[in-house]
Amino acid sequence: xxxxxxxxxxxxxxxxxxxxxxxxxxxxxxxxxxxxxxxxxxxxxxxxxxxxxxxxxxxxxxxxxxxxxxxxxxxxxxxxxxxxxxxxxxxxxxxxxxxxxxxxxxxxxxxxxxxxxxxxxxxxxxxxxxxxxxxxxxxxxxxxxxxxxxxxxxxxxxxxxxxxxxxxxxxxxxxxxxxxxxxxxxxxxxxxxxxxxxxxxxxxxxxxxxxxxxxxxxxxxxxxxxxxxxxxxxxxxxxxxxxxxxxxxxxxxxxxxxxxxxxxxxxxxxxxxxxxxxxxxxxxxxxxxxxxxxxxxxxxxxxxxxxxxxxxxxxxxxxxxxxxxxxxxxxxxxxxxxxxxxxxxxxxxxxxxxxxxxxxxxxxxxxxxxxxxxxxxxxxxxxxxxxxxxxxxxxxxxxxxxxxxxxxxxxxxxxxxxxxxxxxxxxxxxxxxxxxxxxxxxxxxxxxxxxxxxxxxxxxxxxxxxxxxxxxxxxxxxxxxxxxxxxxxxxxxxxxxxxxxxxxxxxxxxxxxxxxxxxxxxxxxxx
Amino acid sequence: xxxxxxxxxxxxxxxxxxxxxxxxxxxxxxxxxxxxxxxxxxxxxxxxxxxxxxxxxxxxxxxxxxxxxxxxxxxxxxxxxxxxxxxxxxxxxxxxxxxxxxxxxxxxxxxxxxxxxxxxxxxxxxxxxxxxxxxxxxxxxxxxxxxxxxxxxxxxxxxxxxxxxxxxxxxxxxxxxxxxxxxxxxxxxxxxxxxxxxxxxxxxxxxxxxxxxxxxxxxxxxxxxxxxxxxxxxxxxxxxxxxxxxxxxxxxxxxxxxxxxxxxxxxxxxxxxxxxxxxxxxxxxxxxxxxxxxxxxxxxxxxxxxxxxxxxxxxx
Numbered sequence: 001x002x003x004x005x006x007x008x009x010x011x012x013x014x015x016x017x018x019x020x021x022x023x024x025x026x027x028x029x030x031x032x033x034x035x036x037x038x039x040x041x042x043x044x045x046x047x048x049x050x051x052x053x054x055x056x057x058x059x060x061x062x063x064x065x066x067x068x069x070x071x072x073x074x075x076x077x078x079x080x081x082x083x084x085x086x087x088x089x090x091x092x093x094x095x096x097x098x099x100x101x102x103x104x105x106x107x108x109x110x111x112x113x114x115x116x117x118x119x120x121x122x123x124x125x126x127x128x129x130x131x132x133x134x135x136x137x138x139x140x141x142x143x144x145x146x147x148x149x150x151x152x153x154x155x156x157x158x159x160x161x162x163x164x165x166x167x168x169x170x171x172x173x174x175x176x177x178x179x180x181x182x183x184x185x186x187x188x189x190x191x192x193x194x195x196x197x198x199x200x201x202x203x204x205x206x207x208x209x210x211x212x213x214x215x216x217x218x219x220x221x222x223x224x225x226x227x228x229x230x231x232x233x234x235x236x237x238x239x240x241x242x243x244x245x246x247x248x249x250x251x252x253x254x255x256x257x258x259x260x261x262x263x264x265x266x267x268x269x270x271x272x273x274x275x276x277x278x279x280x281x282x283x284x285x286x287x288x289x290x291x292x293x294x295x296x297x298x299x300x301x302x303x304x305x306x307x308x309x310x311x312x313x314x315x316x317x318x319x320x321x322x323x324x325x326x327x328x329x330x331x332x333x334x335x336x337x338x339x340x341x342x343x344x345x346x347x348x349x350x351x352x353x354x355x356x357x358x359x360x361x362x363x364x365x366x367x368x369x370x371x372x373x374x375x376x377x378x379x380x381x382x383x384x385x386x387x388x389x390x391x392x393x394x395x396x397x398x399x400x401x402x403x404x405x406x407x408x409x410x411x412x413x414x415x416x417x418x419x420x421x422x423x424x425x426x427x428x429x430x431x432x433x434x435x436x437x438x439x440x441x442x443x444x445x446x447x448x449x450x451x452x453x454x455x456x457x458x459x460x461x462x463x464x465x466x467x468x469x470x471x472x473x474x475x476x477x478x479x480x481x482x483x484x485x486x487x488x489x490x491x492x493x494x495x496x497x498x499x500x501x502x503x504x505x506x507x508x509x510x511x512x513x514x515x516x517x518x519x520x521x522x523x524x525x526x527x
Numbered sequence: 528x529x530x531x532x533x534x535x536x537x538x539x540x541x542x543x544x545x546x547x548x549x550x551x552x553x554x555x556x557x558x559x560x561x562x563x564x565x566x567x568x569x570x571x572x573x574x575x576x577x578x579x580x581x582x583x584x585x586x587x588x589x590x591x592x593x594x595x596x597x598x599x600x601x602x603x604x605x606x607x608x609x610x611x612x613x614x615x616x617x618x619x620x621x622x623x624x625x626x627x628x629x630x631x632x633x634x635x636x637x638x639x640x641x642x643x644x645x646x647x648x649x650x651x652x653x654x655x656x657x658x659x660x661x662x663x664x665x666x667x668x669x670x671x672x673x674x675x676x677x678x679x680x681x682x683x684x685x686x687x688x689x690x691x692x693x694x695x696x697x698x699x700x701x702x703x704x705x706x707x708x709x710x711x712x713x714x715x716x717x718x719x720x721x722x723x724x725x726x727x728x729x730x731x732x733x734x735x736x737x738x739x740x741x742x743x744x745x746x747x748x749x750x751x752x753x754x755x756x757x758x759x760x761x762x763x764x765x766x767x768x769x770x771x772x773x774x775x776x777x778x779x780x781x782x783x784x785x786x787x788x789x790x791x792x793x794x795x796x797x798x799x800x801x802x803x804x805x806x807x808x809x810x811x812x813x814x815x816x817x818x819x820x821x822x823x824x825x826x827x828x829x830x831x832x833x834x835x836x837x838x839x840x841x842x843x
Binding site: 089093118 | 721
């Protein structure tokens with residue numbers, strides 16, 4: 001009986017296995033934007049298929065259509081060769097499609113078990129939630145795929161890597177054969193990414209098909225079998241990973257040659273521009289965040305700060321920028337002690353700050369670009385008569401100059417910042433902060449959520465600032481960014497600087513230091 | 528000293544606790560409604576209006592049918608209809624839920640005052656005769672237990688109903704699949720939706736439940752306690768229930784404990800004959816308690832994460 005069933009499956013060696021998914025001529029438009037324009041996507045059974053593209057290229061729209069969260073305006077979907085009408089996630093789940101969302105769809109106050117079974121809960125005596133059955137089933141699932149987890153743990157208490165494991169289990173519990181993973185590595189440490197890839201390979205061996213959405217080209221090459229590139233809502237092409245390379249994929253994504261490597265000469269460090277001694281900072285809630293950090297930042301160098309987010313980087317930068325008062329320790333810019341000064345005077349001492357929270361701290365979204373370009377300088381004589389009345393003519397002229405110099409794509413300088421894309425918003429901030437030729441530049445996540453083209457541009461500008469003699473502190477969650485830009489790398493772990501490493505330090509060592517391993521020997525030679 | 532001994536005398540009397548439990552159970556109904564609605568993610572401050580509407584229509588129905596059960600059904604439907612408006616505005620139109628609730632409270636005062644004048648030709652509706660009143664049930668044998676018998680077993684039927692509903696709601700909310708889904712919808716509707724749960728249906732259901740329960744409370748107040756309709760007769764009880772819901776951290780039993788505190792306050796206010804302090808001071812007690820409880824005693828009371836946030840499928 002069972003052998004007959006197996007024979008029915010068209011899995012004959014050498015024969016053409018049917019596609020797991022075929023999306024044909026998919027179109028989805030919103031007023032003013034075509035998110036998907038005649039998109040065709042074919043996914044083979046048992047492959048890891050990477051879907052790449054810049055922000056707004058239409059990757060998420062396409063996957064939301066496949067998962068039933070959005071309805072396409074036109075086009076058809078075939079699953080395992082069968083026409084499928086998917087009008088909601090429920091339909092997608094029934095057809096064996098599961099999605100691990102970029103922002104976890106987990107309820108922090110629920111247990112792991114409750115999150116996994118939600119929507120398909122085992123019940124007893126009518127409608128009573130059957131906890132022991134939940135535990136049994138999850139344990140079986142954990143054993144089958146090697147994804148171990150305590151079903152009774154409170155989900156919100158788990159580290160991000162384990163929460164993602166819960167998401168994957170959730171999808172497997174629903175019997176998914178096709179897993180969509182939306183930017184799954186964005187929040188993971190290198191070690192967690194490594195573990196995730198091992199899990200994905202195991203799932204494929206177990207017969208699953210995986211669609212992997214990402215913008216990290218290295219990961220595409222490492223994990224996928226096929227790559228489909230989207231640009232502005234259209235499919236640019238599908239290539240076998242074996243036959244391609246980072247440069248080609250980047251070119252397909254952006255539509256022109258992209259310089260992935262940052263060209264820079266060796267640093268010529270000068271005098272210390274920023275000195276920090278025994279700095280201790282608490283979060284706004286009063287929890288210790290930075291513990292006894294001392295460092296020197298030299299003119300003409302880029303010091304990268306690596307670390308898993310939440311290890312004190314944000315508070316360190318906030319304290320240096322004068323936005324958060326340190327509990328103890330001292331901060332000097334040049335030979336001026338700015339520990340007690342607020343953001344305004346710290347800026348006068350020559351510090352510029354590209355904040356991590358672009359929309360919250362970097363811009364006022366409803367203000368025009370011109371107004372946004374003078375923040376911090378609104379009292380300067382150049383922009384305000386007696387520091388009171390704004391000189392609009394000068395401000396607009398200034399804004400127009402920055403827009404040109406920094407290649408901000410905008411209809412005019414009077415356009416509200418809200419109307420710009422993320423990359424262009426970031427360019428406005430970068431322009432404002434670099435235009436004053438700062439002595440010290442704090443760049444916090446300067447390219448987060450920004451397209452490859454804009455990343456290239458911002459990286460080049462940061463190196464230019466360095467070469468012009470600025471001392472730059474670069475905080476980034478992207479290890480590649482840290483490694484390609486920095487002249488020295490400081491690793492933060494639990495509020496302390498675990499080590500200072502040379503830029504060519506192996507990634508494995510960085511990963512180890514970021515998670516508290518690797519000892520705490522420093523390399524003074526690297527300075 | 529005289530006041531203290533008078534107070535003690537009140538606190539050991541069966542009458543006092545009988546009254547406190549009655550008022551606590553009355554408040555527990557709209558409070559439970561609020562718990563259900565907000566657990567599903569719809570902020571609900573409209574219990575006051577839904578209760579008042581229920582009170583009015585229960586009297587109208589009792590006067591015409593001379594049957595308290597018909598009156599209860601009509602009251603619950605009236606409260607449910609008000610809740611449906613709130614649900615429609617909040618869920619379908621994604622409007623601000625505080626504004627919607629506030630509008631319902633104001634509209635309920637206007638509607639009931641107007642209809643009261645209109646139907647009675649400005650004299651006010653008559654008193655409900657005994658055939659239309661909700662009965663008090665003395666549980667045989669148990670009602671003879673000294674003190675406890677009077678407090679627990681000589682109560683209006685709705686008191687028993689209210690306590691039973693609290694127990695059932697607690698069980699449903701925390702032990703069943705339905706409850707798990709309802710809480711999921713209130714914490715993280717996207718997560719529930721992607722798990723194939725119908726967010727809108729659960730939210731509509733929970734909000735309408737809050738209206739049915741508030742309407743029931745209105746009927747209890749009008750044809751179980753007062754036996755007449757007076758303009759704006761709920762006089763803030765819906766808001767007190769709201770405070771009880773928050774104080775009780777959005778759980779049925781927590782809300783009930785808070786309702787009992789207010790019930791005790793109510794009973795104190797009714798003890799003016801025994802305690803020698805000005806009547807108005809005693810009547811202030813429940814409201815002062817509400818303020819104190821909300822300002823200080825509550826501590827960190829975290830609402831469901833998606834409470835008050837309209838849900839739009841697919842983000843944006």
